[in-house]
Amino acid sequence: MAHLIGLQDVRALAGPRILLDEVNLGFDDGARVGVLGPNGAGKSTLLRLIAGTQAPDAGLVTRAEGTRIAMLQQADQMDPQATVLETVHPGKEAFEWASKRANREVHEGLLADLDLNQRLGELSGGQKRRVALAAQLCIEAEVLLLDEPTNHLDVEGVNWLAQHLKNRYQGASKGTGALIVVTHDRWFLDEICTRVLEVVPGVDPGGGRPQIPGRIEQYEGSYAAYILARAERARQAQVNAAKRENLLRKELAWLRRGAPARTSKPRFRIEAAETLINDVPPPRDQVELMRMASARLGKDVLDLENVTLSYQAPDGTENTILKDVTWRLAPAERVGIVGVNGAGKTTLLRLLEGVLEPTAGRIKRGKTVSVAVLSQSTHELDDLLELRVVEAVNQVAASVQVGKKELTASQLVERLGFTKERAWTPIAELSGGERRRLQLMRLLMSEPNVLLLDEPTNDLDTDTLAAMEDLLDGFAGTLVVVSHDRYLLERVTDHQVALLGDGQVRFLPGGVEQYLEMREEAKQADSTSGAASSATKTAEAEATDSPQGDQDASSSGPTLTSQQRRELVKEVARVEKRLNQTQKQAATLEEKLADIANGGTGDLAQTAREHAQLLAQVEELEMDWLELTTQLDEA
Template sequence: MHLIGLQQVRALAGSRILLDDITLGLEAGARVGVLGPNGAGKSTLLRILAGTGEIASGLRTVTGGVEIAMLSQQDDFTPEMTVAEAIHAGKEAHEWATDPKIRQIHTGLLADVPLDALVANLSGGQRRRVALAAALTAPAQVLCLDEPTNHLDVEGVDWLVRHLQERFSGSGKNKGALVVVTHDRWFLDALCTRVWEVVPGIELGNGRPQLPGRIEFYDGSYAAYVLARAERARQNDLAAQKRENLLRKELAWLRRGAPARTSKPRFRIAAAETLIADVPPPRDNVELLKMATARLGKDVVDLEDVSLSFPQPEGEPKVILDEVTWRLAPAERVGIVGVNGAGKTTLLRLLEGVLPPSAGRVKTGKTVKIATLSQATHELDAVADLRVVEAVNEVAATITVGGKELTASQLTERLGFTKSRAWTQVKELSGGERRRLQLMRLLMSEPNVLLLDEPTNDLDTDTLAAMEDLLDSFPGTLVVVSHDRYLLERVTDHQVALLGDGKLRDLPGGVEQYLEMRRAQAQGANVALTGFDKTEQSNDETAGDQVASDEHSAASSTLSAAERRLKQKEADKLERQLQKANQAVEKLHAKLEEVSAQAMTSEKAQEQLAQLGRDLQAANEQVEELEMAWLEAAAEL
């Protein structure tokens, strides 16, 4: 059933055409993810769909009786509001408290937020969750969410996905539809069934008109979108090659001497000029460059019987770590997950050496050179008045990348800054631009240990992919705190968890194991958890679970760094052998099909067919053996 439609809609940003000739429809049961680079017009599109944004021309239609709820990136709560009033405006408690679906939303998002608390006293993350709860509890068929995963931890994102899947499954008017702007790729892949990509407009210059932004439509989840987009890019490259060949021929024809040019037909000259004029400048592709890395020795950072706590105005001190021993190995890649307030950022500051422990010691290797990417990009405050080029030049005037020496201005261009943006003051940059500049300044200092605190903040999906490619090739030790499950599972080899009880726990089962642990805690179940700490069994009265901790640290209960490297090499070798074996099976299948067509009339082909059958059976057995060996090696890792 059709719910909302746009016909030839134009949207402006000041005097600039942001989007033009946008025609689309939203049907019941649709779950749409909106993607695009920062500033492309995603939020503008969402506001137009919700009816809160203005359109310069075109038509917006809404089926009668359809209600729409909108979550903006900025809430409009008044400070004197209570949480209950902000969520259930104008309603008495008895009107909503008896609804189990509303109670479920309160439990999932507001477990730590009292309903009688004033909005003015809430943290930024709590206000965001209150705004999200207000949108989810609204009696609406269409839900428009702008960056709903901001300020949600891994557990919160998982809850939101399950809630929205249940709410918008199926079809029919009562099921409604979802449109969500987000850069969380795991969220998109788990929830959305369609992707709308907002492609930004291009300023052509030289008196030529601007090419406005447009929307490209893809069916399927985020993974399907990535594959379809890659195929479109391949086809566009082929078309561009054909066009360049035609342009080259036209230009060569025009340059065959001035005397002959007067006799050339004017339409051929006009066609060539059209080809030249129609070439838009390439987009400012973001390229994150691999810098040199300082040598890293055997010792990195060791936490030895470390305890850390902070005094509270009332009651007992808040314990972040309680006698924790943790040893980071060279080239180790670890992700940290945990509940909000458990101390993930504090743990990074402890590893960095800027925060001393309450007890125990933090031992840092002599060759260690640490660089930290903070959440708030506060490292750029000191260079806020400098231009982008000057901020890069402050770290190094020139750097060598891939055997080529790049100046500061060349580097900023490679980072995706146009010549005009390269001379913009740092304080005037967007959040995504600040993030790119911050990361590259860190890498230019040649660190061998990277500590990343929510590195995905403010980055669009293309820049995230570029950053992940860069981190894949980083040879040093990597520690990542992030609620972006896609990033954690892509760039780290294993994860650890902070659950708020002072212990640091290994997660052999990854993020999914952490979510299962949290769900079990919420249900008050008894959960046995394997930990890094040296404590014996302890009771967690808040969650009602009983936690069993190992007698030894993770260093003594898992593979050593040297053993892990050998096992990893063995697993990589098996993976390469498995890939070759699978390719051999595919070739045998193709050969079988070819020979089968001849076997009816040729005795020689029949003999060849029998031999191919024996070869295929042997190849399949080899694949099975390699698969079992690879699984065993992966299990040990």
């Protein structure tokens, strides 16, 4: 395996804080690495160190000669006046990028619904994010760094990205480069990663004691293997902690046998004991989970009866979100909602909430229903920025009954993961994940019996996500979740429904996998329908003998007879077959080159020449394929 990037004794500072220290990592060809850790631990900093956009404060970062790096950052910095095409393929003509199959796949997976000539300033935030991701995927780089690539992607988009990256990075023998991903999407991690790096944040114990810097812990395997290995490490740490505690007791007992005795003890024993005590790290910040009392929920919850919801677009067209939908939510039902962008998932939640009224039909609400909504953003906290965390919680309720105990706001905040210092921090200074946690805490303290969650995983790290899921496990009411996080949906809901943009609510006995199959079938049906429509137009053109018909045909471009179209389709198939064979031969020679470079037998110069010839053939065949398919599309 070719070595691409290495970090040796690297340190990174964030002001006076030691963010990371003594980081030693290596990335070889074929690596598929996931990076996890709490918000603010230094995950994005680690990517910048690897990319070379941030220099280490100590240590060394090495890169193999000629290694090209592409990086998707969390904040997209793109020219709003540039078009989609100029951003994704800067300075390239159409034939340069369109001749490569990988680029065409990226267009189909991320940009199919966008006008390539539209300016970025006219796009939504989610569309801009997809353009930024597409731009990095189309760069021919040996190392690809992705910082939260699944943000703004729906379930279908996340599934496409996972399959694309798996096909692109097939292992070291393929010579495909290295992939390093920072993400909180656990299903995505489990699909693509073969190694996990956990960024463990540093701790400032205060009292003049030295900082405990952040570090990197490595785990082999996917996310599931990481969880198992981490649990085993925690178990071993508990065993070691128990042994350590016994040793501490003995040392402290020995030191405390009276002042006269203490003065006669060897100094090195006292110093050793003090070092042992000072070296005890603070416990990991954990979110304690609890079941809060909820208002009694009767037999009737929310019933949609023959509901239709439509609105008039600015251009005057009528858009129907729901059409004659009947759907009944039962007490304690737990349902997840998936669907294509624009299908009306958030609109459906607003109907259930009561913010919107249906155009036709009615929504029947139970008498005891108390609804709480977790929106996609945390804008509900914007008017509370001057308040501290405890004050914001106290504003909802001064205390809450948890089991048989009554907890004050300050006690609850501490038990829900905010340290004493963070509990008195102004909301304006909280991270996105902390604001999200506070937002959910305030909702639960209002004691609802129907909880509507709209993309609840935004800005949360994996540990907080796991804690939130356990918290939702204890929620005794009805739960409705809209999310692109497949792991969350399958974890906290009992079944799922889909909105496909046709105004109906489809039940999914097969879960998210069934939804993806339905979407794939719909795409294939659209493709078949488009081909049939094209063939019908061709047949009509052939049957038209009038001069007017000839004029129309000439003005709309060249047409093909049925025989010519069949021959052209056959030629496309032949070129594709030759292209696949040539690509496989080139891949075989790439493996041979790697073997020779690592000490194997063979003529390196001759093999390199043959490999270059095959690459030239691949380029030529790709151009032939592009020209043939263009003829088919235009005919």
